[in-house]
Amino acid sequence: MDDTTRRVADLLQFMGQLLEIRGEDAFKIRAYYRAADQISRLAQPISGMSEADLLGIAGIGKHITRKIQEIIANGTFRELEEVRQGIPATLLELLNLEGVGPKTVSKLWQQMGIVTIEDLEKAARSHRLRALRGFGERKEQDILKSIEMYRQKGTRMNRLEADRIVARVASALKDAPFDTAGSYRRGVSTVGDIDITTTATAAVINPRLRAIADEIIDEGEKRTSFRCQGQRVDIRFTKPAEYGTMLLYLTGSKEFNIHLREIALSRGMKLNEYGIEERRGGVLRTFETEEAVFAFLGMTPVPPELRENRGEIERAFIHNLPPLIERADIQGDLHVHSDWSDGQMSLEELARRGEQAGYRYLLCSDHSATLGVAHGLSAERVKGQGKEIERINRTSSCTILTGIEVDIMADGNLGLPNTVLGDLDLVIASIHSGFKQERDVLTRRLLKAMENDHVDIIGHPTGRLLGERPPYDVDLGRVLDVAADTHTALEINASPYRLDLDDGPVRQARDRGIRLAIGTDAHDPAELTHMIYGVTIARRGWCGPADILNTRELRDLLGATT
Ligand code: DGT
Ligand code: CA
Numbered sequence: 216m217d218d219t220t221r222r223v224a225d226l227l228q229f230m231g232q233l234l235e236i237r238g239e240d241a242f243k244i245r246a247y248y249r250a251a252d253q254i255s256r257l258a259q260p261i262s263g264m265s266e267a268d269l270l271g272i273a274g275i276g277k278h279i280t281r282k283i284q285e286i287i288a289n290g291t292f293r294e295l296e297e298v299r300q301g302i303p304a305t306l307l308e309l310l311n312l313e314g315v316g317p318k319t320v321s322k323l324w325q326q327m328g329i330v331t332i333e334d335l336e337k338a339a340r341s342h343r344l345r346a347l348r349g350f351g352e353r354k355e356q357d358i359l360k361s362i363e364m365y366r367q368k369g370t371r372m373n374r375l376e377a378d379r380i381v382a383r384v385a386s387a388l389k390d391a392p393f394d395t396a397g398s399y400r401r402g403v404s405t406v407g408d409i410d411i412t413t414t415a416t417a418a419v420i421n422p423r424l425r426a427i428a429d430e431i432i433d434e435g436e437k438r439t440s441f442r443c444q445g446q447r448v449d450i451r452f453t454k455p456a457e458y459g460t461m462l463l464y465l466t467g468s469k470e471f472n473i474h475l476r477e478i479a480l481s482r483g484m485k486l487n488e489y490g491i492e493e494r495r496g497g498v499l500r501t502f503e504t505e506e507a508v509f510a511f512l513g514m515t516p517v518p519p520e521l522r523e524n525r526g527e528i529e530r531a532f533i534h535n536l537p538p539l540i541e542r543a544d545i546q547g548d549l550h551v552h553s554d555w556s557d558g559q560m561s562l563e564e565l566a567r568r569g570e571q572a573g574y575r576y577l578l579c580s581d582h583s584a585t586l587g588v589a590h591g592l593s594a595e596r597v598k599g600q601g602k603e604i605e606r607i608n609r610t611s612s613c614t615i616l617t618g619i620e621v622d623i624m625a626d627g628n629l630g631l632p633n634t635v636l637g638d639l640d641l642v643i644a645s646i647h648s649g650f651k652q653e654r655d656v657l658t659r660r661l662l663k664a665m666e667n668d669h670v671d672i673i674g675h676p677t678g679r680l681l682g683e684r685p686p687y688d689v690d691l692g693r694v695l696d697v698a699a700d701t702h703t704a705l706e707i708n709a710s711p712y713r714l715d716l717d718d719g720p721v722r723q724a725r726d727r728g729i730r731l732a733i734g735t736d737a738h739d740p741a742e743l744t745h746m747i748y749g750v751t752i753a754r755r756g757w758c759g760p761a762d763i764l765n766t767r768e769l770r771d772l773l774g775a776t777t
């Protein structure tokens with residue numbers, strides 16, 4: 216859709232919301248929503264349509280046509296601006312909260328005088344919201360969760376977004392040598408701001424940054440902070456001689472830095488971002504590389520993903536860090552969707568993409584047909600797909616494994632019968648509905664799925680969508696217990712929107728010898744490249760190749776999971 220058409224649809228929709236917040240006539244509100252909906256479905260740009268064309272669209276009359284013409288001419292329309300004037304801007308921000316629509320906003324405003332997110336938070340915390348009709352304890356809790364999510368979303372970016380910004384900054388830095396640092400370099404699943412250090416000088420770099428900045432926050436000789444594509448970037452200019460300690464410092468984490476400094480100090484060495492001072496002599500020793508710093512301290516270099524003060528410092532001093540998995544260890548992708556369900560790739564394309572990626576196998580795991588899951592497969596279609604896969608595998612060096620992402624339904628039963636699951640190479644079971652069930656009910660759904668012999672992997676075990684949906688309330692301790700007992704693998708879903716399990720639980724699972732499987736959950740070819748995000752999470756969870764199922768050869772994999 217072109218920009219103008221999108222803007223017309225958005226503003227009409229927005230007008231409907233404003234009227235609803237004001238508590239206006241339902242008929243009038245609906246007229247705006249309906250018009251917005253029709254326009255968002257237009258196959259042609261709205262600016263090229265005549266008045267007669269517009270009037271010919273169902274649900275668009277003279278009144279709305281005039282508004283549309285105003286938007287095309289002026290970018291907005293008078294009535295909207297008037298209505299907007301009468302509503303506090305902070306009130307409109309509430310519409311960004313998950314589960315809060317115009318009707319709710321209207322009630323909160325008119326009946327409780329709530330106009331800001333802070334007002335709403337206070338009302339929910341002090342249990343005043345339940346006085347409203349249709350509000351209870353549950354709804355209060357949901358609202359508090361939504362507020363928390365909204366605040367996080369405003370501040371932290373996902374890995375994909377962070378990668379795009381780093382690429383943009385890299386292109387601006389051109390030939391200047393630089394490294395990323397901070398949470399980005401450590402591979403944390405979400406990134407607050409992007410930290411970069413370079414040996415190039417501020418005089419050279421600052422003008423280049425200005426060219427890509429939405430806004431310069433603070434420009435200087437030692438550091439410059441700016442906003443790029445809406446997110447904060449901190450650049451630190453460093454002398455080549457001090458680069459090693461500066462990169463170490465800026466990479467963090469803070470907890471890692473603090474603990475490492477304490478240990479260094481206990482050995483008579485004062486470590487900071489400029490170098491190491493040995494107390495007695497008092498000279499500052501400098502280091503050009505991180506490796507040189509680690510070597511001087513008597514440590515094995517600690518990979519950035521491990522730098523969280525979770526025991527890695529002690530292990531590095533005794534030269535006993537765990538071996539970490541690498542991207543090249545991955546033999547295949549254990550979660551991919553085809554166009555048999557809601558994916559875009561045909562089975563042929565899956566095989567071809569798998570070959571191009573150098574994979575030995577790909578698990579085709581389409582959704583099962585269950586209520587609420589888009590284009591899921593019936594038992595019959597699963598069979599049909601199996602035949603097709605068999606045919607394709609005859610000529611492909613990358614084997615497509617037959618599988619399914621079977622839905623764990625609200626009652627804990629699976630979306631397909633055991634007879635169907637038993638015929639497949641690998642079965643992923645995932646929750647896609649009933650997220651708000653009680654902790655115990657939800658946990659038991661997962662346990663029951665794991666106890667089914669046909670289930671090999673639990674998909675995206677906590678159900679979180681970063682910045683959008685919190686994890687469902689599940690007792691991970693019990694899930695790990697049963698995963699260990701039943702030899703069910705837990706997924707590291709590599710989608711940058713999920714990263715589920717995250718590093719903390721991955722480490723727990725790994726420490727208990729529970730199997731882990733990395734899957735991209737790709738619905739299109741580009742998403743197959745998200746494997747790297749899953750590998751990074753595995754590394755942060757201290758996993759070596761042996762801890763991850765899809766580092767195995769095909770025969771070994773199938774042997775382990777029957
Ligand atoms: P973020 O941006 O919230 O995702 O997390 P980080 O880890 O990138 O944190 P950030 O950007 O505030 O700081 C970058 C690095 O600077 C951090 O990883 C370690 C170092 N650092 C920041 N604050 C402190 C501190 O108070 N003490 C020490 N020792 N290091 C710090
Ligand atoms: Ca940062």
Ligand code: CA
Pocket residue numbers: 397408409410449
């Ligand atoms: Ca920073």
Ligand code: ZN
Pocket residue numbers: 620645647674675
């Ligand atoms: Zn899923």
